[in-house]
Amino acid sequence: MSTISQFALLFIGGALINNILLTRFIGLCPFFGVSGNMETSMGMSLAVVFVMMMASTATWVVWEFVLAPLGVGEFLYIPAFILIIASLVQFVEMYLRKASPVLYRAMGIFLPLITTNCAVLATATEAAKPGFFKLNIPVGASLSLGQALIYTLGVSIGFGFALITFAALRERLELAAVPRAFKGSPIAFITAGLLSLAYVGFSGWFGL
Amino acid sequence: MDLVLIAKAVGALSLIGLITSAVLSTAAKKFHVEVDPRVGAVVGALPGSNCGACGRPSCFAVAEGIVAGDVPPNACVAGGQSVADAVAAIMGAAACEMASVICARGCGGGDKAVRVYDYAGVPSCAAANRLAGGPLACAWGCIGFADCERACPFDAISMDARGLPVIDPVKCTGCGICVRECPRGHLTLLELVPEAAPIVMRCNARDKVKARRANCTACCIACKKCERECPHDAIHVIDMLAVVDYEKCTGCGACVEVCPQKCIDFYGHRPGVDAVAADGVGPDVETPANVAQEA
Numbered sequence: 001m002s003t004i005s006q007f008a009l010l011f012i013g014g015a016l017i018n019n020i021l022l023t024r025f026i027g028l029c030p031f032f033g034v035s036g037n038m039e040t041s042m043g044m045s046l047a048v049v050f051v052m053m054m055a056s057t058a059t060w061v062v063w064e065f066v067l068a069p070l071g072v073g074e075f076l077y078i079p080a081f082i083l084i085i086a087s088l089v090q091f092v093e094m095y096l097r098k099a100s101p102v103l104y105r106a107m108g109i110f111l112p113l114i115t116t117n118c119a120v121l122a123t124a125t126e127a128a129k130p131g132f133f134k135l136n137i138p139v140g141a142s143l144s145l146g147q148a149l150i151y152t153l154g155v156s157i158g159f160g161f162a163l164i165t166f167a168a169l170r171e172r173l174e175l176a177a178v179p180r181a182f183k184g185s186p187i188a189f190i191t192a193g194l195l196s197l198a199y200v201g202f203s204g205w206f207g208l
Numbered sequence: 209m210d211l212v213l214i215a216k217a218v219g220a221l222s223l224i225g226l227i228t229s230a231v232l233s234t235a236a237k238k239f240h241v242e243v244d245p246r247v248g249a250v251v252g253a254l255p256g257s258n259c260g261a262c263g264r265p266s267c268f269a270v271a272e273g274i275v276a277g278d279v280p281p282n283a284c285v286a287g288g289q290s291v292a293d294a295v296a297a298i299m300g301a302a303a304c305e306m307a308s309v310i311c312a313r314g315c316g317g318g319d320k321a322v323r324v325y326d327y328a329g330v331p332s333c334a335a336a337n338r339l340a341g342g343p344l345a346c347a348w349g350c351i352g353f354a355d356c357e358r359a360c361p362f363d364a365i366s367m368d369a370r371g372l373p374v375i376d377p378v379k380c381t382g383c384g385i386c387v388r389e390c391p392r393g394h395l396t397l398l399e400l401v402p403e404a405a406p407i408v409m410r411c412n413a414r415d416k417v418k419a420r421r422a423n424c425t426a427c428c429i430a431c432k433k434c435e436r437e438c439p440h441d442a443i444h445v446i447d448m449l450a451v452v453d454y455e456k457c458t459g460c461g462a463c464v465e466v467c468p469q470k471c472i473d474f475y476g477h478r479p480g481v482d483a484v485a486a487d488g489v490g491p492d493v494e495t496p497a498n499v500a501q502e503a
Binding site for chain 1 (some may be wrong): 213216217219220221223224225228229230231235236239240241334337338339340341
């Protein structure tokens with residue numbers, strides 16, 4: 001399989017077929033927590049793309065050069081990755097504050113909030129140490145750094161796409177004539193379920 | 209026990225920890241942002257409770273805003289006039305007037321309000337409100353799970369036996385956090401009124417009077433007795449709900465006495481109105497000052 005088509009499959013596999021929110025059900029707290037309005041969900045999506053890309057790079061490097069060679073990765077990867085991601089986000093926050101106050105303000109509260117987000121941890125882990133999501137892509141047991149980054153980009157964009165879609169739906173629901181018994185969270189859960197059903201429809205594309 | 213493996217694991221984690229802490233401490237120095245010394249002074253003048261009433265996440269953030277000139281020196285809602293003066297002095301700006309407001313509860317339902325279902329979920333108003341609009345039949349009433357009490361950074365709200373929040377007018381700074389935290393705050397269940405306001409309405413329902421009466425025995429029935437009785441033309445029934453005009457109200461209490469539903473109330477426990485306190489509509493709170501006056 002050519003490199004380009006492998007990259008394309010990794011991207012689509014991460015973004016749509018294995019959508020982290022709607023078919024893997026990881027990171028559901030922001031999915032319901034910040035999807036109340038469009039603006040916050042966009043800020044969150046931007047921050048997630050940003051943090052996931054960096055986190056995957058860092059965990060991939062640590063896995064490849066520290067954890068795997070020492071043979072301690074299998075049981076140490078979760079604490080190690082949490083440590084790395086948390087300090088990385090702190091570092092980036094400091095850097096952004098100095099270098100780009102505009103970007104710092106745009107991401108605002110979301111940067112520190114997603115330090116310990118499970119979606120970020122899951123994606124960074126999957127990029128460094130594939131296996132959990134059982135991606136049916138013939139790329140071997142581990143991803144190269146380029147593949148890991150493309151995969152992470154796919155996942156984070158899939159996250160943003162699902163979150164923004166859901167926020168748009170919920171903004172519409174605010175105005176819809178919902179029966180009283182379903183008002184509020186119940187109709188949001190039902191909507192999320194239907195949206196998830198729609199995403200299941202992607203499975204099987206390109207043999208993924 | 210595989211001691212080598214343990215040593216490797218400890219070594220790997222320590223190595224990662226050491227490197228990240230070294231990077232972070234270097235970064236903290238290298239990317240240190242020079243802060244205007246006035247920011248520190250303004251932070252010192254602010255209450256420091258990080259209540260967020262000004263719309264900024266922390267006192268530090270609003271101090272930065274004040275120094276940068278983005279927000280006026282009287283941005284601190286909770287601090288009131290004294291803090292505004294102190295901040296204005298640091299900034300060298302002219303002192304600004306603060307509109308002094310205080311929080312009032314616009315519902316007297318509590319145990320008099322009809323429940324349509326038993327709520328057994330997380331004891332939080334926000335959660336209950338999301339489930340079919342809350343257990344109360346009245347869409348405007350107080351759900352009574354004390355979200356406001358938990359949100360209040362100044363410890364001014366407590367829940368009474370009726371399941372309604374009572375607000376200590378001495379501790380309340382009028383920051384408006386409870387109004388934002390209350391899932392029905394936008395419906396004026398809690399609202400900010402002038403600090404001198406002597407009279408508050410304990411009903412804010414805006415459905416039809418017939419439906420309202422079925423939902424709660426403490427609701428405004430739009431009988432207009434208060435409107436007729438008021439000597440200062442300060443209370444009017446607007447859209448089937450009595451509304452106090454604080455520009456004109458003197459707090460004489462004519463409306464309180466005449467209200468058949470006891471849903472017009474004095475703010476706090478004012479002297480000479482013990483009948484109201486005994487009636488079950490209740491004083492807003494017993495403050496040391498009020499108790500002293502009573503004695």
